[in-house]
Amino acid sequence: MHRFDEIKNNYKKMSDSEIEKIALFESIGLERKVIEILRSEIKIRGLNSNLLNWVNAGSKKFEENELEGLIKDISILPCPKCSKNSSILYGYEINKIFSYVISSSESQKEKILCSACGKKEKALSIIQNSLFGWWSKSGIFSTPYLLTKDIFNLSRSKKISKRILNKMIINNTGYLRMNGDKESLIDFINRFNKR
Ligand SMILES: [Zn+2]
Numbered sequence: 001m002h003r004f005d006e007i008k009n010n011y012k013k014m015s016d017s018e019i020e021k022i023a024l025f026e027s028i029g030l031e032r033k034v035i036e037i038l039r040s041e042i043k044i045r046g047l048n049s050n051l052l053n054w055v056n057a058g059s060k061k062f063e064e065n066e067l068e069g070l071i072k073d074i075s076i077l078p079c080p081k082c083s084k085n086s087s088i089l090y091g092y093e094i095n096k097i098f099s100y101v102i103s104s105s106e107s108q109k110e111k112i113l114c115s116a117c118g119k120k121e122k123a124l125s126i127i128q129n130s131l132f133g134w135w136s137k138s139g140i141f142s143t144p145y146l147l148t149k150d151i152f153n154l155s156r157s158k159k160i161s162k163r164i165l166n167k168m169i170i171n172n173t174g175y176l177r178m179n180g181d182k183e184s185l186i187d188f189i190n191r192f193n194k195r
Contacts, residue, residue, distance in 0.1 A: 004037065008037050019047065020047065020048075030059060042055070062176075062177075070180070071169070074189060077185055079117055080189050081114070082117050084114060089112050090113065091112055091160065091163070091164025092110070092121060092122060092157075092160075093153070095150055096108075097139060098128075099135040103136055104142060106142060110164045129146055176188070
């Protein structure tokens with residue numbers, strides 16, 4: 001069977017909510033032909049017609065200058081944490097490790113924050129990790145690695161911020177193409193931080 005026929009059949013077998021999920025979150029990067037198959041499946045099922053616009057918006061990647069413009073728009077928003085406008089916003093990577101007696105749990109979260117809030121969260125996570133990361137077999141190995149990485153990365157914060165912002169925008173192309181106004185962007189970074 002031809003690859004595209006196979007994709008068509010797969011889409012046919014999916015539930016409405018699975019199709020909606022693909023349209024909303026996974027249509028970026030799909031080939032033109034697959035986008036057409038997805039669009040026709042949405043039409044056949046009579047799903048919400050906004051999904052069609054969404055698929056179009058999401059599949060059209062941001063050009064470099066659009067990406068830069070969006071990063072600029074986001075960076076001048078008030079901070080989602082302290083609501084102040086005192087500095088531009090950056091992307092921060094917050095790593096956490098917590099050891100229980102027999103195991104440890106690690107998490108990595110990306111957040112958009114002003115520099116004061118970002119530095120505070122970062123420092124807090126480093127202190128917490130150095131206090132609570134060690135006390136398990138796996139923590140003994142992961143904690144020094146994580147601490148070294150975090151301390152080394154302090155000097156690379158601009159680069160990391162750019163990577164986080166780029167990824168966040170590219171992963172949400174469809175949403176951001178249709179909701180680029182200030183209010184929607186504020187709501188968007190709030191949800192990004194809470195996810
Ligand atoms: Zn702040």
